[in-house]
Amino acid sequence: MNSIIDKVMSIIQPNLKNLIAINLRMILLSVFSTMICTMSLSQDINYPSWTHFSIDPVLPGSSWGTGGPALADYDKDGDLDVAISRRNSKSAYWYERKNDSIWIQHLMGTGETLARTLGTTAIDMDNDGWTDVMYEGIWFRNPGSLNKDPDAPWEPHLVKAGGHDAVTVDIDANGKDDILIYDGHKIAWYNTSESLRKNIESLQENIISFGHDDHGGVAPHGFGDIDGDKDIDVIIPGFWFANPGDATGSWVKHTWPFEPIPNASWGRSIRAWVSDINKDGKNDIIYSHCDTGGSHVYIVKNKNNGTEWESVRLPDPATRPGDVDGTGSFHSLGVADFNQDGYIDIFAGEQEDPAVYMEMRGKVAMKPRGLKERGVIWYNINNEEFRPTIIHLDNPGWHEAQLGDVDGDGDIDIISKIWYADGLVYHLDFWRNELK
Numbered sequence: 001m002n003s004i005i006d007k008v009m010s011i012i013q014p015n016l017k018n019l020i021a022i023n024l025r026m027i028l029l030s031v032f033s034t035m036i037c038t039m040s041l042s043q044d045i046n047y048p049s050w051t052h053f054s055i056d057p058v059l060p061g062s063s064w065g066t067g068g069p070a071l072a073d074y075d076k077d078g079d080l081d082v083a084i085s086r087r088n089s090k091s092a093y094w095y096e097r098k099n100d101s102i103w104i105q106h107l108m109g110t111g112e113t114l115a116r117t118l119g120t121t122a123i124d125m126d127n128d129g130w131t132d133v134m135y136e137g138i139w140f141r142n143p144g145s146l147n148k149d150p151d152a153p154w155e156p157h158l159v160k161a162g163g164h165d166a167v168t169v170d171i172d173a174n175g176k177d178d179i180l181i182y183d184g185h186k187i188a189w190y191n192t193s194e195s196l197r198k199n200i201e202s203l204q205e206n207i208i209s210f211g212h213d214d215h216g217g218v219a220p221h222g223f224g225d226i227d228g229d230k231d232i233d234v235i236i237p238g239f240w241f242a243n244p245g246d247a248t249g250s251w252v253k254h255t256w257p258f259e260p261i262p263n264a265s266w267g268r269s270i271r272a273w274v275s276d277i278n279k280d281g282k283n284d285i286i287y288s289h290c291d292t293g294g295s296h297v298y299i300v301k302n303k304n305n306g307t308e309w310e311s312v313r314l315p316d317p318a319t320r321p322g323d324v325d326g327t328g329s330f331h332s333l334g335v336a337d338f339n340q341d342g343y344i345d346i347f348a349g350e351q352e353d354p355a356v357y358m359e360m361r362g363k364v365a366m367k368p369r370g371l372k373e374r375g376v377i378w379y380n381i382n383n384e385e386f387r388p389t390i391i392h393l394d395n396p397g398w399h400e401a402q403l404g405d406v407d408g409d410g411d412i413d414i415i416s417k418i419w420y421a422d423g424l425v426y427h428l429d430f431w432r433n434e435l436k
Contacts, residue, residue, distance in 0.1 A: 045379060046339045048411070048435035050391040055095055055103040055415070059426040061088035066417050066426060067114070071402040072122035072131040075146035080406045082415055083108065083122065083133045084428060090114045092133065092140055096150050100407055100432055108154040113137035119166030119219065120400075123177050125192055134179060136162030159203050161190045164269075165219035171232050172247040179203070182218040182236060186210040189247065208234055208241050208251045215269030215291050220333060220402070224274030224283045226306040233306075235285060237268045240306060256285060256300055257311045264292035265358040265366050271333035277301075277344050278383045285309075288330035288348045293364045295330040297348050297378065299386070314346070317376045317388045328367030329353060331419070332375075332401035336412040339435060343380035350374050352397025353420045366420075373397035375414070375431070395422055396429045411435040 059066065065087030074081045074094055082103070085092040092108040117136040125132045130142035132154075140154035163183025171178045171189045179190040187210070190203040217236035226233040231243040234251070238258035241251040260268055269291040277284045282302040289295035301310040316327055328350035338345045350373040353366040367373070372394040378386035401416035414431040421427075 045381065045387075046341060046435065047379065047389055048339055048433050050375075050414075051100075051432045051434055052392060052396075053101050053430040053432065055082060055428040055430050056105060057425065057427050059084070059086060059417075059428060060091065060093070061086050061426065062424065063088045064420040064426075065118075066399070066419055066428075067092075067117040067135050068120040068133075069400065069402050069415050069417050069428065070120050070122040070133050071404045071406075071415050072133075074131055074142060075150060076130070077147060079408055080404050080415075082402075082428065083120070084417055085114045085117050085120065085135050086426075087115050087117065092135060092154075094133070095428065096146075097406070100430065103430075104150070106150050108133065108140045109156045111138045111156050111158075113158065113162075117162070119163050119181060121166045121168045121179060123168040123179060123192070127176065127192075134159065134161065134166060136166070159190075160205065161188070161203055164216040165222075167219050167221065167223070169223050169232060171223070171234075171243070173231060180218060180223060180234065182214075182216060182222075184214045184216065185212055187212070187218065187234060187236060187241070206248055209239075209253060212236060212239075213267065215266040217268075217270050217272055219400070220271060220273065221335070222270075222272030222274060222287075226274065226283055226285075226302060228282065228305040233274075235272055235274060237270050237287075240285075242306070254306055256306070257309050258287075258300075259296075259298065259311065259313070261289050261292050261294050261364065263362075263364050264289070264294075265329070265363045266291040271331065271348075273333055273335045275335050275344060277335070277346075277380075286333070286335055286346055288333045290329050290331040290333075290351075291366075293326065293328055293358075293367050295327050295350070297330060297333075297346060299346075314378050314386050315388055317374050317390055323372065324368045324370040326368040326371065328371050328373060328397075332398040332416055334401060334403040334412075334414065336403050338377055338412055338433060339379060340411060341380075343383060345380050346378040346386060347401070347403070347414065348376055348378075349392075349398025349401055349414075349416065351399045351420075352395050352418050352422050354422060392431065396427055397422070406430060407432060 068084035070083040083094040095103040130144045143152040163181045165182040176193045187208040270287040273286040285300040288297045297314045330348040331351040332349035334347040355369045375392040398416045399419040406413040411433040
């Protein structure tokens with residue numbers, strides 16, 4: 001036995017140093033390559049900073065309830081303005097953007113229905129080339145002279161359309177935007193193509209589905225082609241409705257995997273966005289819980305034109321030592337390529353809201369006591385990872401945020417307002433994307 005061992009060793013020993021050197025070199029190359037890849041990945045990801053501006057730090061009135069914001073170029077000066085309404089003043093306003101820090105408030109008009117409004121959308125209702133604004137139960141006609149007279153009054157017109165959610169979309173694909181609403185019970189779209197030309201006070205209502213029991217679910221972009229037939233389908237929590245083709249026939253109801261929050265503050269409620277998040281040619285569903293504490297953000301991947309799905313919950317934003325655990329109500333959701341790396345990112349923001357009043361009703365609090373509201377972007381890393389990054393911490397919080405290139409520099413900015421303030425004042429806010 002010893003002679004066999006000695007013979008083997010005599011063969012190995014001269015090459016032992018070479019073997020060790022080769023293995024060591026391979027190990028070091030592997031470690032070095034991993035380090036380079038990691039460094040390269042972190043260097044390639046551009047995390048833009050964000051600057052906060054107050055459009056209006058003290059909105060009219062001192063109680064809860066703000067409709068909007070509706071982001072559009074109302075005066076045709078080439079930049080984006082903002083419209084909102086306030087319940088307690090029963091008034092609607094538009095804010096003329098002069099620059100990022102100077103916005104001028106103008107009264108649009110007043111109306112009793114503004115005492116209950118929430119769902120708001122910007123749309124050219126009368127097809128005159130000027131963007132109007134529809135609030136719940138009322139719309140205001142752009143006077144078409146705001147570039148010369150920004151204080152010109154807007155004509156009010158009562159409508160039956162309205163609800164928690166209101167969005168603008170060309171649902172019948174005729175080249176003219178329509179209104180899609182969800183009031184928690186009824187999903188309907190309103191044809192603006194013909195009825196307004198005949199009777200400006202009316203809108204042709206088309207029921208998609210009714211008899212539901214949700215708080216919200218179509219805003220801000222809960223529509224898109226889900227089944228691959230190139231028309232606009234519509235989603236609410238747990239269901240999607242297939243467009244019959246001309247949008248006026250029977251919409252077929254289908255399911256998708258929605259994860260509800262048990263004992264949610266206001267029941268089933270989401271912010272929704274339909275988009276091809278992973279670039280596989282099929283539109284997916286991105287949603288955040290809202291109107292409840294304990295909210296999360298999900299991507300529901302469309303695996304086979306709405307018949308097979310894969311639900312992925314994104315990681316909650318990290319807390320720092322001493323911060324309160326948990327999440328509030330992600331009542332703002334937006335999908336865009338915020339850092340312009342070619343991959344679609346996801347934004348969600350927790351709303352500013354008192355922490356205690358829902359607990360008195362035996363429901364989940366709108367946010368954990370002491371939580372500092374967060375605006376979060378989940379940056380898309382090569383469609384393999386969504387990395388949460390907090391862009392703003394603490395008040396002002398977020399409610400019904402709108403995305404757009406507000407300052408005209410080519411990247412996506414964020415406008416948001418407040419619904420139920422933690423403090424004494426209600427406000428309207430702008431976050432500028434500082435992408436370099």
